[in-house]
Amino acid sequence: MPTALPRLSTSRLLLRALESDQAEALFTLANGPKIADNTANIPSPYTLETAQTFIASVAEKYRAGELLNLGMHLRESAELVGIVSLRLNARHHYGHLGGWVAAHARNQGYAAEAASAIMDFGFTELGLQRVGSQCFGRNKESARVMEKIGLRFEGCMRQAFLKNGVYEDLLGFATVREDWERRL
Template sequence: MPQPCIRTSRLQLSPLRIEQAQHLAALGNDPFIAANTANFPSPYTLEHAQDYIRQTSASDNAKVNPVFGIELLDGTLIGVINLKLTPRHRSGHLAYWMGAPFRGQGYMSEAARAVVEHGFQALALNRVESACFAVNQASARVLENAGLLPEGCKRRAFCKDGTFHDLLLFGAIR
């Protein structure tokens, strides 16, 4: 079954396309994104973007980790969001990033709400969860705006570039 597209009042969430690789690389080549995500390469090159699009569009991967390009209604790619599924537990882990020119305008909260709703309604998930570095309060607000509730803090749980970070945990139950 092909991955669906999700439309909101201002956004279209669709599978990434190889012709978006150049723009994806330009958006993703941002030290802020690399600093606030678990495994994002920096610099983020055209080759990284092409490999990511190919990997996420492979049918087996798309079934357990649906990845959506976040686009404005005019087709401009502005970020990426995914919901990595754990079918055995009927749960999904929400992850995302947004290009710098588009931050602070509510786009990510809108996309996250739509993906959480899709997880509960179309995928019959029981739980959607996520985490962010405690220093990334903008990401924490996105998760709360998407309906996920704070569930705690894993102190010094993630080592990134030799520094331990606290992880804020969020979750929502259907």
């Protein structure tokens, strides 16, 4: 596994690690109510301290082979518009895809573009065999993104996640290396 955090690019995005001076921007974007509501691990409220801790931990978690977190930056302006991640399980050659897009940048294809790029990196550079993801059953937008990028729906785990006192259904999606390579 490479030890330096990658910099990935797409036609419209630059995916790279966040720098400490971006903590306030991350805090502002991630503190939106829909971000925490639709993700498993983002707290609400999302504080400046949370943003600083997140940024400070990225390189160490990647070097440990646990997690790759990259900021989604618009190529033209370098503006941060979201986060894309792969939670890594080296033993099983598995990556769990995650991420979010800021409210003002949604419905522009950035999530699919970033997810495809990080998945390609996972398969080609990290040697992953499988990449999967989950979303809450009510999160139709995330489900559409996963299908758009080639993850197959694998099923619904009913009431599998307790979020804000409510048991949420989790929809599971995944692809394997062979299917990913075939789509190219």
